[in-house]
Amino acid sequence: MAPTLALLLLCQLALYTAVASKKGCDRPILSDGMNTEGLQRFYSPGDMVALSCKIGYTTFTGSRHIVCTASGEWTKLRFKCSSISCSLPEALDHGDMELMDIQYQSAINYTCHEGYTLQGASTIKCLADGEWSEPHPKCLPVNCGLPPIPKLGKAVYDRVFTGNTTVFGFGVTYQCLNPLVLIGNERGMCLSNGKWTEPPECKFVSCPAPKGIPNGYMTTDAKREHGYKETVRYGCNLDYVLEGPLEIECLKTGDWSEKPTCQASCSVDIKRGRILYRGKKIWIENFTPNKVSHKELVSFYCMNEEKKCGYAVSSQCIDATLKIPECFEEPGKWSYLAYSSYLPSEIKQC
Numbered sequence: 302m303a304p305t306l307a308l309l310l311l312c313q314l315a316l317y318t319a320v321a322s323k324k325g326c327d328r329p330i331l332s333d334g335m336n337t338e339g340l341q342r343f344y345s346p347g348d349m350v351a352l353s354c355k356i357g358y359t360t361f362t363g364s365r366h367i368v369c370t371a372s373g374e375w376t377k378l379r380f381k382c383s384s385i386s387c388s389l390p391e392a393l394d395h396g397d398m399e400l401m402d403i404q405y406q407s408a409i410n411y412t413c414h415e416g417y418t419l420q421g422a423s424t425i426k427c428l429a430d431g432e433w434s435e436p437h438p439k440c441l442p443v444n445c446g447l448p449p450i451p452k453l454g455k456a457v458y459d460r461v462f463t464g465n466t467t468v469f470g471f472g473v474t475y476q477c478l479n480p481l482v483l484i485g486n487e488r489g490m491c492l493s494n495g496k497w498t499e500p501p502e503c504k505f506v507s508c509p510a511p512k513g514i515p516n517g518y519m520t521t522d523a524k525r526e527h528g529y530k531e532t533v534r535y536g537c538n539l540d541y542v543l544e545g546p547l548e549i550e551c552l553k554t555g556d557w558s559e560k561p562t563c564q565a566s567c568s569v570d571i572k573r574g575r576i577l578y579r580g581k582k583i584w585i586e587n588f589t590p591n592k593v594s595h596k597e598l599v600s601f602y603c604m605n606e607e608k609k610c611g612y613a614v615s616s617q618c619i620d621a622t623l624k625i626p627e628c629f630e631e632p633g634k635w636s637y638l639a640y641s642s643y644l645p646s647e648i649k650q651c
């Protein structure tokens with residue numbers, strides 16, 4: 302068994318040496334896009350290989366043949382294949398293009414923006430002959446019919462146009478005949494779904510006769526219905542302050558806007574002491590008339606027992622109520638007369 306195996310190995314070695322010593326060429330290295338029929342692993346001197354271009358590539362230049370020389374090298378490759386490209390596509394209005402390149406077999410994907418529909422193929426391919434498979438598509442605006450028009454109103458077109466259709470984005474402004482009031486959208490538009498926005502309504506609006514307010518009056522005594530946007534003014538009786546808007550307006554809803562109120566003034570309910578009012582210190586018996594308007598401030602004097610000093614605490618009149626600060630102590634009748642100079646309002650201030 303052993304001698305047979307040794308003989309076999311010897312034979313193989315001899316064969317290998319014979320091949321290696323023989324000059325020849327290895328498989329030629331082809332560049333991109335090149336093709337040849339039946340590539341071998343090894344070529345003998347004098348062997349010729351015919352080259353061609355793959356589909357999607359075009360013959361650029363030179364001889365198609367290379368020959369294996371005696372030195373074991375191929376003759377210089379003068380042949381070139383260049384890839385086929387399609388024309389650069391034009392920009393798409395109102396849409397987007399997706400593409401990697403424009404060579405053979407590449408594709409362009411097309412999509413349209415909202416309100417536009419694609420006319421043509423959504424994908425086109427670059428063919429081997431350098432033409433696109435289909436014409437470049439377009440994005441055409443969605444069509445709407447004519448805008449709806451409210452009864453007793455009209456639609457004013459943004460642009461002059463003729464025909465029966467409008468395009469996406471086309472707008473109108475609605476108007477109502479006088480004295481009707483437009484309720485709803487003043488502007489209308491052709492939408493991306495081919496429909497118009499909801500038109501407004503033209504309505505007659507009136508508000509009921511305005512009512513008076515407690516402790517106040519209306520500057521008009523017109524107890525009648527009022528039309529849209531008509532106004533009525535209010536005022537307050539003496540010693541009352543108006544809070545809220547000076548006038549009310551008849552709204553689209555047929556209601557009046559919110560009415561103001563009249564807020565009462567306050568009196569300072571202490572018998573003895575001194576107050577600070579409008580920047581002046583006043584003895585209460587000299588405070589005449591004893592009246593503080595709504596929202597006005599009055600300060601009372603309190604005593605800091607620890608430091609033996611006085612300090613002012615303010616209070617605001619809110620609709621007839623003026624709270625006296627808790628720290629305020631009203632002096633007794635006798636001390637008020639005899640020791641008024643020791644009151645918190647008269648001593649050193651904290």
Ligand SMILES: *[C@@H]1O[C@H](CO)[C@@H](O)[C@H](O)[C@H]1NC(C)=O
Pocket residue numbers: 399400401408409410424
């Ligand atoms: C085009 O769309 C297809 C399918 O959605 C996708 O596979 C392809 O990658 C797209 N091509 C480009 C260039 O974006």
Ligand SMILES: *[C@@H]1O[C@H](CO)[C@@H](O)[C@H](O)[C@H]1NC(C)=O
Pocket residue numbers: 464465
């Ligand atoms: C508009 O539409 C009406 C009815 O749909 C049709 O009779 C008329 O001819 C159209 N006009 C135009 C300019 O297309």
